[in-house]
Amino acid sequence: MSIIETKIATDIESYLREHENKQLLRFITCGSVDDGKSTLIGRLLHDSKMIFEDQLAAIKKDSKKSVDGEFDLSLLVDGLQSEREQGITIDVAYRYFTTDKRKFIIADTPGHEEYTRNMATGASTADLAIILIDARHGIGTQTKRHSFIAKLLEIKHVVVAINKMDLVGFSQEVYEEISRDYLAFAKELGLSKDIRLIPLSALKGDNVVDRSLKSPWYKGDTLLHVLENIEIANDRDLVNFRLPVQYVNRANLDFRGFCGTISSGIIEVGDSITVLPSNKSSKVKEIVTYDGSLEYAYAQQAITLILEDEIDISRGDVLVKSDELPDSGDTFDVNIVWMSEEPLKKQKEYFIKRASILSVGTIESFYYKTDVNTLERQSASTLNLNEIAHAKLELQSSIAYDSYSKNKAMGSFIIIDRITNNTVGAGMIVQKSQDALKPNKASEFPEFEVELNALIRKHFPHWQSREIF
Amino acid sequence: MLDTTRLTHLKQLEAESIHILREVVAEFDNPVMMYSVGKDSAVMLHLALKAFFPAKLPFPLLHVDTKWKFKEMIEFRDKRAKEEGFELLVHSNPEGVEKNINPFVHGSAVHTDIMKTEGLKQALNKYKFDAVFGGARRDEEKSRAKERIYSFRDKNHRWDPKNQRPELWNLYNARTHKGESIRVFPLSNWTELDIWQYIYLEHIPIVPLYFAKKRPVVQKDGVKIMVDDERMPIEEGEVIKEEMVRFRTLGCYPLTGAVESSAQTLPEIIQEMLLTKTSERQGRVIDSDSAGSMEKKKMEGYF
Structure with missing residues (x-):
């Protein structure tokens, strides 16, 4: 019986108290079919004792059906019947496991060429990415593609799992060469500053959960140790308060609560808030939850706010602190991942869903598209399935926004076809369109007046001054 | 204040589920919550x-009653509806009731298909719901691991695993045409342990069948079936025994195996769950019909 099992058996109450305070870490695993990705996930689940006996019996039974006859951990994770028969993973699958320190959600995304959209999907909610490299082959096209998408979706932490080290005799030179190559490439790409490279063997278990005796030269942490200990709380923005209003709760004639999930920042009772886009202001009277009212609330909490004044607020509005106003605009430079068989057409109207607001917008022009295999920029007139472009988006109405790199909820959107209703693309706001700013250079106001206006709007929003350009 | 701005994993799961629930109520005209009376x-x-x-719940709860649920489940259901004041809709497939569909006679596949899958589709057609909350979790079974939180269903309530809408961030696509619907799974990211731990921490009422007690059971095909009413056939050689048992999952009593247990409190249940490494759906006869059976049932419109 392990130490944990003994604890569960002898003192379940204290075990539960410890597990109450665990954190949640979401990560994605990227690699091709042959990199041993499914085996790695199977290994994490198996070695952290998350496999139940009946599941193990089922895969042992299925292992007999496969050619090599060996007990196959990857069968634990290859989900749907149809794809198990094909021997490939074709869609994002979510897996769960837990240790003493954290609960983990894995987005298991396929590495096949045609499935960029699946990786973008998995990456959209990930705190961390594990990028698998086959030690025998080093950095390949897929490694570059996965890293590019990780960068595009702004994943804050990257772990490069140099797998199949058993097949290169746990060679330190191989590890160091791949590490050097990768870090050089990552720098060029502008990828996260937090990159760790771990030599491991998913098949044999080396450096996954337990340190391997075969790589004494490796002084870093095991994969599980990194997953359990990496600091993610600081990835959140606790300064700029943003609450996209989801729903107005009218529980009775006297109750009007504004419900939503705080996407960033902290709010306290008594704080002055501004409603965007109406620019009306009020103060927080109460922060209501089922478990009692709160003095303050912070990012990721789902709350209901009651304000001092009766002002008109509806779904789609954003509540912000009056001294932390975001910018507004209707034309943006954006990155787009296209996810539909039917190409993205310029000037075609699509629904754009950003936080709780559904608006209509068009792609006015493409600046360029990026080939995910070569990372070369090319000109574009349309965008096909699994292609990625930098483009100009024009919305029919102005929205308060933050750039995606500053605030994921305020800067991300999905694109919905107005006829089929399918989700056809995903996008990230980079900035207010530089093109759109140019015409305003011929301003009718002196520069000083424009600056003063901006200053007043920022610090005295309750004056409700009109914006001038 | 910075030290107290971290959510535990359960609080984070809770916040994400609340977000999904509100999103649906804000965007759909006629949502409903499936209420199976179980722990999820x-x-x-x-x-x-x-x-x-x-406010009170802004949507009704729907229970598809196969007429073979445990008696205690029905009592619990009605009690909770009264306590919380929610609107409870109960539907049973009238055709199945008329033909007296019986899992002991017709087998689990026919019973589930007619009373559960068909019954559900009838109820959805009758009330024209455009969004249906379900309590399924991705960790329950392999085919569920790829399920979206908003799972699109066509006019015939079918799920197409090859043609799912991409789902990014917490942006959910609520657009549907008339007759189409979305099944919504707010508990997608919860695991069995999370569920039990949350029930414990939040003091959530659950059906007493989850706790061990002396109950009359009969061994049928290696599974302990509880004698819940007089409809249960006792074959030759079968003996009714009073045993200390509980249920890890609840459904139709003839299709739900009891497990030997002495767990009478929530910590004891969690302890037992963590130490017995048998995953929870094993007690359900429905899943072991054939490899990938849940995937097939889902495509046909079963939750």
């Missing part, structure tokens, strides 16, 4: 009460 339903209901507090 209990958690989903609790989260809904939190999401819309202090």
Whole structure:
């Protein structure tokens, strides 16, 4: 019986108290079919004792059906019947496991060429990415593609799992060469500053959960140790308060609560808030939850706010602190991942869903598209399935926004076809369109007046001054 | 203040589920919550009460009654409806009731298909719901691991695993044409342990069948079936024994195996769950019909 099992058996109450305070870490695993990705996930689940006996019996039974006859951990994770028969993973699958320190959600995304959209999907909610490299082959096209998408979706932490080290005799030179190559490439790409490279063997278990005796030269942490200990709380923005209003709760004639999930920042009772886009202001009277009212609330909490004044607020509005106003605009430079068989057409109207607001917008022009295999920029007139472009988006109405790199909820959107209703693309706001700013250079106001206006709007929003350009 | 701005994993799961519940109510015209009376339903209901507090639930709960549920489940269901004041809709497939569909006679596949899958589709067609909350979790079974939180269903309530809408961030696509619907799974990211731990921490009421007690059971095909009423056939050689048992999952009593247990409190249940490494759906006869059986049932419109 392990130490944990003994604890569960002898003192379940204290075990539960410890597990109450665990954190949640979401990560994605990227690699091709042959990199041993499914085996790695199977290994994490198996070695952290998350496999139940009946599941193990089922895969042992299925292992007999496969050619090599060996007990196959990857069968634990290859989900749907149809794809198990094909021997490939074709869609994002979510897996769960837990240790003493954290609960983990894995987005298991396929590495096949045609499935960029699946990786973008998995990456959209990930705190961390594990990028698998086959030690025998080093950095390949897929490694570059996965890293590019990780960068595009702004994943804050990257772990490069140099797998199949058993097949290169746990060679330190191989590890160091791949590490050097990768870090050089990552720098060029502008990828996260937090990159760790771990030599491991998913098949044999080396450096996954337990340190391997075969790589004494490796002084870093095991994969599980990194997953359990990496600091993610600081990835959140606790300064700029943003609450996209989801729903107005009218529980009775006297109750009007504004419900939503705080996407960033902290709010306290008594704080002055501004409603965007109406620019009306009020103060927080109460922060209501089922478990009692709160003095303050912070990012990721789902709350209901009651304000001092009766002002008109509806779904789609954003509540912000009056001294932390975001910018507004209707034309943006954006990155787009296209996810539909039917190409993205310029000037075609699509629904754009950003936080709780559904608006209509068009792609006015493409600046360029990026080939995910070569990372070369090319000109574009349309965008096909699994292609990625930098483009100009024009919305029919102005929205308060933050750039995606500053605030994921305020800067991300999905694109919905107005006829089929399918989700056809995903996008990230980079900035207010530089093109759109140019015409305003011929301003009718002196520069000083424009600056003063901006200053007043920022610090005295309750004056409700009109914006001038 | 910075030290107290971290959510535990359960609080984070709770917040994400509340977000989903509110999103659906804001964007759909006619949502409903499937209420199976089990522990996952209990958690989903609790989260809904939190999401819309202090208001009452802004949608009804639907129970598809196969007429073979445990008696205690029906009593519990009606008690909870009264306590929380929610609107409860109960539907049983009238054709199945008329033909007296019986899992002991017709087998689990026919019973589930007619009373559960067909019954559900009838209820959805009758009330024209455009969004249906379900308590399924991705960790329950392999085919569920790829399920979206908003799972699109065509006019015939079918799920097409090859043609799912991409789902990014917490942006959900609620657009549907007339007759189409979305099944919504607010508990997607919860695991069995999370559910039990949350029930424990939040003092959520659950059906007493989850706790061990002396109950009359008969061994049938290696599974302990509880004698819940007089409809249960006792074959030659079968003996009714009073045993200390409980249920890890609840459904139709003839299709739900009891497990030997002495766990009478929530910590004891969690302890037992963590130490017995048998995953929870094993007690359900329905899953072991054939490899990938859940995937097939889902494509046909079963939750």
